[in-house]
Amino acid sequence: MTPQEMVERALELSTADGCVVLVDEESTANLRFAGNTLTTNGVARSSRLTVISIAGRGVGVVSRAAVRPDQLAGVVAAADATAREAQPAEDAGELVAGGPAGASWDGPVTPTDIEVFRGFAPALGEAFSAAEAGGRRLYGFAEHTLTSTFLGSSAGVRLRHDQPSGRLELNAKSADLKRSAWTGVATRDFTDVDVAVLDAGLAQRLDWAKTRVDLPAGRYETLLPPTAVADLMVYLFWSAGARDALDGRSVFAKPGGGTRVGERLATLPVTLSSDPAAAGIGCAPFVTARASSRQSSVFDNGLPLSATDWIADGRLQALLQTRYSAGLSGLPVTPAVDNLIMKGPEGGRSLEEMIASTERGLLLTCLWYIREVDPQTLLLTGLTRDGVYLVEHGEVVGEVNNFRFNESPVDLLGRLTEVGAPEQTLPREWGDYFTRTVMPAVRVPDFNMSTVSQAS
Amino acid sequence: MRQIDDDFLALPLRRLADAALQRARELGAEHADFRLERIRAETLSLYDARLEGAADADDLGYAVRVVKGGTWGFAAGIHLTPEAAVRVAEQAVRVAEVSAPINREPIELAAEPVHGEVTWVSAYDVDPFEVSPADKVTLLADWSAGLLKGADHVSARLLQVKEQKFYADTAGTVTTQQRVRVHPSLNAMKASETGFDDMSTIAPPVGRGYEYLTGTGWDWAAELARLPELLAEKLAAPSVEAGDYDLVVDPSNLWLTIHESIGHATELDRALGYEAAYAGTSFATFDQLGELVYGSPLMNVTGDRTVEHGLATIGYDDEGVQGQSFDIVKDGVLVGYQLDRRMALMKGLGRSNGCAFADSPGHMPIQRMANVSLAAAPGGPSTDELISGVERGLYIVGDKSWSIDMQRYNFQFTGQRAYRISHGKLAGQVRDFAYQATTTDFWQSMERVGGPQTYVLGGAFNCGKGQPGQVAPVSHGAPSALFRNVRILNTVQEGGK
Numbered sequence: 001m002t003p004q005e006m007v008e009r010a011l012e013l014s015t016a017d018g019c020v021v022l023v024d025e026e027s028t029a030n031l032r033f034a035g036n037t038l039t040t041n042g043v044a045r046s047s048r049l050t051v052i053s054i055a056g057r058g059v060g061v062v063s064r065a066a067v068r069p070d071q072l073a074g075v076v077a078a079a080d081a082t083a084r085e086a087q088p089a090e091d092a093g094e095l096v097a098g099g100p101a102g103a104s105w106d107g108p109v110t111p112t113d114i115e116v117f118r119g120f121a122p123a124l125g126e127a128f129s130a131a132e133a134g135g136r137r138l139y140g141f142a143e144h145t146l147t148s149t150f151l152g153s154s155a156g157v158r159l160r161h162d163q164p165s166g167r168l169e170l171n172a173k174s175a176d177l178k179r180s181a182w183t184g185v186a187t188r189d190f191t192d193v194d195v196a197v198l199d200a201g202l203a204q205r206l207d208w209a210k211t212r213v214d215l216p217a218g219r220y221e222t223l224l225p226p227t228a229v230a231d232l233m234v235y236l237f238w239s240a241g242a243r244d245a246l247d248g249r250s251v252f253a254k255p256g257g258g259t260r261v262g263e264r265l266a267t268l269p270v271t272l273s274s275d276p277a278a279a280g281i282g283c284a285p286f287v288t289a290r291a292s293s294r295q296s297s298v299f300d301n302g303l304p305l306s307a308t309d310w311i312a313d314g315r316l317q318a319l320l321q322t323r324y325s326a327g328l329s330g331l332p333v334t335p336a337v338d339n340l341i342m343k344g345p346e347g348g349r350s351l352e353e354m355i356a357s358t359e360r361g362l363l364l365t366c367l368w369y370i371r372e373v374d375p376q377t378l379l380l381t382g383l384t385r386d387g388v389y390l391v392e393h394g395e396v397v398g399e400v401n402n403f404r405f406n407e408s409p410v411d412l413l414g415r416l417t418e419v420g421a422p423e424q425t426l427p428r429e430w431g432d433y434f435t436r437t438v439m440p441a442v443r444v445p446d447f448n449m450s451t452v453s454q455a456s
Numbered sequence: 457m458r459q460i461d462d463d464f465l466a467l468p469l470r471r472l473a474d475a476a477l478q479r480a481r482e483l484g485a486e487h488a489d490f491r492l493e494r495i496r497a498e499t500l501s502l503y504d505a506r507l508e509g510a511a512d513a514d515d516l517g518y519a520v521r522v523v524k525g526g527t528w529g530f531a532a533g534i535h536l537t538p539e540a541a542v543r544v545a546e547q548a549v550r551v552a553e554v555s556a557p558i559n560r561e562p563i564e565l566a567a568e569p570v571h572g573e574v575t576w577v578s579a580y581d582v583d584p585f586e587v588s589p590a591d592k593v594t595l596l597a598d599w600s601a602g603l604l605k606g607a608d609h610v611s612a613r614l615l616q617v618k619e620q621k622f623y624a625d626t627a628g629t630v631t632t633q634q635r636v637r638v639h640p641s642l643n644a645m646k647a648s649e650t651g652f653d654d655m656s657t658i659a660p661p662v663g664r665g666y667e668y669l670t671g672t673g674w675d676w677a678a679e680l681a682r683l684p685e686l687l688a689e690k691l692a693a694p695s696v697e698a699g700d701y702d703l704v705v706d707p708s709n710l711w712l713t714i715h716e717s718i719g720h721a722t723e724l725d726r727a728l729g730y731e732a733a734y735a736g737t738s739f740a741t742f743d744q745l746g747e748l749v750y751g752s753p754l755m756n757v758t759g760d761r762t763v764e765h766g767l768a769t770i771g772y773d774d775e776g777v778q779g780q781s782f783d784i785v786k787d788g789v790l791v792g793y794q795l796d797r798r799m800a801l802m803k804g805l806g807r808s809n810g811c812a813f814a815d816s817p818g819h820m821p822i823q824r825m826a827n828v829s830l831a832a833a834p835g836g837p838s839t840d841e842l843i844s845g846v847e848r849g850l851y852i853v854g855d856k857s858w859s860i861d862m863q864r865y866n867f868q869f870t871g872q873r874a875y876r877i878s879h880g881k882l883a884g885q886v887r888d889f890a891y892q893a894t895t896t897d898f899w900q901s902m903e904r905v906g907g908p909q910t911y912v913l914g915g916a917f918n919c920g921k922g923q924p925g926q927v928a929p930v931s932h933g934a935p936s937a938l939f940r941n942v943r944i945l946n947t948v949q950e951g952g953k
């Protein structure tokens with residue numbers, strides 16, 4: 001049974017008042033390596049059917065993997081029964097009305113497999129040889145995934161989205177493991193990944209690290225590269241739920257009630273946005289919700305997504321909304337989108353130019369183990385990783401010890417003194433969940449390095 | 457004792473395994489194993505005593521892992537026919553062949569006794585999937601309604617998992633296993649003129665069934681009755697003064713510190729660099745085995761996959777190795793690591809201690825954490841007795857925020873609540889606290905360890921590691937313990953306010 005047939009058959013079988021069906025077909029291939037050799041690898045396929053039945057205001061969700069045709073009726077019946085027994089759902093409402101299926105609906109699923117690395121794997125092997133000869137060890141992970149999602153509903157929705165996702169994370173260490181550098185790239189198919197160029201960049205950073213400078217904890221002028229900015233802004237994005245703000249339990253809650261929408265957060269004209277059609281980081285142009293939560297509603301399945309400014313010209317413009325929360329807040333319906341773009345004023349400089357104009361400051365590689373300390377201010381803690389460099393008189397003069405930081409991305413927005421040119425980047429910390437970002441490097445005059453970490 | 461569900465046993469387990477393993481042998485694999493899993497998970501979420509979200513999902517599939525020409529090959533499939541299993545075995549061999557050019561260390565596995573055909577089921581009374589979602593929602597709603605009398609908003613969540621695994625390898629071990637775990641949690645939030653705060657239950661997730669919600673293993677009524685007054689006290693509490701304090705750490709908080717600073721640091725794959733680009737390495741490098749002074753002489757830590765109701769407890773791991781208990785830190789010195797079969801042989805450590813685990817049929821097993829626990833002191837003090845020995849300190853209860861560096865040196869933790877200790881007595885809660893330390897400094901500052909009466913098995917469902925990312929459930933036993941001169945931060949000041 002094809003995924004399209006499974007959607008149609010499940011909708012026919014449901015006897016509930018309404019029904020939404022999602023079928024996710026996923027294929028993935030990966031290579032993992034450490035110390036210039038392979039450690040693990042694999043290919044996998046999965047198929048998941050999610051049936052969301054609606055009876056009155058009750059909702060039943062049953063999601064099963066690898067469903068055979070003879071099991072389909074049982075899955076639908078279980079969802080229907082759960083819906084009839086369920087307490088009323090607070091977000092209950094009309095299903096999104098659909099139109100005719102698009103041209104892509106009927107096509108077959110073409111899975112990815114290990115052959116996606118046919119060109120990349122030998123190049124990686126050559127990089128291992130070059131690294132070995134240069135006294136470096138390479139560690140990392142290459143993954144390619146293709147997810148095809150089919151969405152149908154009793155209200156006529158028939159939508160499909162094919163999402164390729166790929167990434168390479170590359171970490172180089174000196175032979176004594178005391179110096180470390182990292183880079184990561186997001187890719188749709190690995191044909192654009194030049195591992196030799198990436199390795200050469202890491203070799204340069206390991207050379208920078210041959211001079212060691214120990215610095216104490218404190219506040220430093222700091223250049224955050226795009227990957228570090230991505231990790232901080234993704235966390236801000238995830239924390240921008242309208243429900244939490246309305247309930248007075250997030251940094252975006254206005255004291256005394258309401259939200260901070262409209263309030264200036266950044267002194268510079270910063271924009272934080274999402275766009276399903278953004279070049280190179282395209283993502284699903286409609287809502288897919290497999291369960292309701294604080295930031296999603298199963299009733300919104302199929303709702304069109306469009307370009308959305310979360311912060312515009314430095315002001316908070318929108319929060320993550322379902323149709324239900326938008327009704328509560330009186331704000332526009334702005335559901336989450338699976339990419340994130342940050343931009344500053346036109347003419348932002350490259351990271352290299354920002355380094356060249358730095359009198360004295362720190363240049364970070366990336367951030368790690370980021371966790372929330374205080375939701376009231378969105379204070380986050382975490383660590384620097386794989387290279388903190390001291391910049392003096394426009395040049396990198398050596399590597400500094402690692403630090404633990406305590407900083408709020410919301411507070412940082414108000415302290416930025418420079419926003420560089422945006423570029424596509426892979427968030428180091430959140431790359432498992434969120435790979436599609438375009439971010440600038442930024443300059444912070446007083447980044448709070450709370451304590452020294454001995455990690456190297 | 458519960459039995460493995462009939463509908464899992466009715467799947468074509470042996471037929472698929474035989475077909476896949478035979479094909480792997482024919483294609484020249486030195487080793488092959490077959491693992492079929494069904495994992496069912498149900499999540500219920502309530503907000504202010506009303507149902508917010510419900511999801512009932514399962515994962516079903518199987519994997520073939522081979523060693524061919526000294527290189528791993530792994531493939532996973534979903535179609536439950538012998539023909540499909542053969543194709544997955546062929547794919548696994550093909551993955552090994554494509555990967556061979558980048559493999560420079562031949563894969564060999566430590567010997568494990570052949571266990572024949574064995575079954576294992578975890579200790580639980582009531583299968584949570586035999587209780588209707590409506591009944592569970594009613595219970596959570598009742599609990600939430602009680603809390604709402606003293607809070608502005610209440611979140612309630614119930615996670616339930618049933619994990620069924622069938623494993624067979626070319627040596628002849630065939631295991632069929634089933635385990636159940638549950639994690640109920642509630643959070644109460646309240647605003648005041650100065651801001652808002654919240655407090656969560658400290659009841660740990662456990663390897664038990666639905667009986668955990670109805671009176672076995674935790675006194676829910678007592679904990680829920682106290683929560684509103686504890687939250688009110690926290691909201692009115694003064695902000696902590698930053699500085700060095702003696703800490704009495706409750707097991708509800710200490711389990712997470714054990715997890716991050718001992719559990720992960722003593723995973724041999726980390727110490728050897730296999731996680732270097734992601735989760736990180738470890739300061740506890742292999743050359744320090746038997747020599748590293750990890751903590752005070754009172755520190756004794758074990759890894760264990762056998763303790764009843766432990767989340768990492770299992771009969772046999774995902775390489776067919778029987779669950780064991782083993783020493784990690786003895787009298788303060790590092791004496792052991794958590795192992796899988798490959799690393800056990802590579803480092804000359806003999807038999808694996810059974811820490812291989814994959815979180816789904818689509819993922820390759822990697823070394824994951826056993827239940828890593830700090831031993832209580834036989835005849836040791838109560839928590840009150842520990843507090844009585846502190847002139848100026850804090851007593852920290854419940855876990856909250858956590859972060860540690862990629863070599864497990866530098867950590868920072870907060871908690872659900874902290875009480876000031878003055879002259880040996882609790883003197884009310886303080887807010888905005890976090891403790892920050894270096895792992896060995898912290899454990900070497902452990903001056904007293906609580907007795908067995910303070911011991912609690914804490915834990916988490918969602919320990920993350922590996923690429924592709926995998927999550928694993930794990931428990932950590934801990935007594936209360938006293939630590940001297942630990943740095944306390946004021947998190948408001950850290951935020952620049």
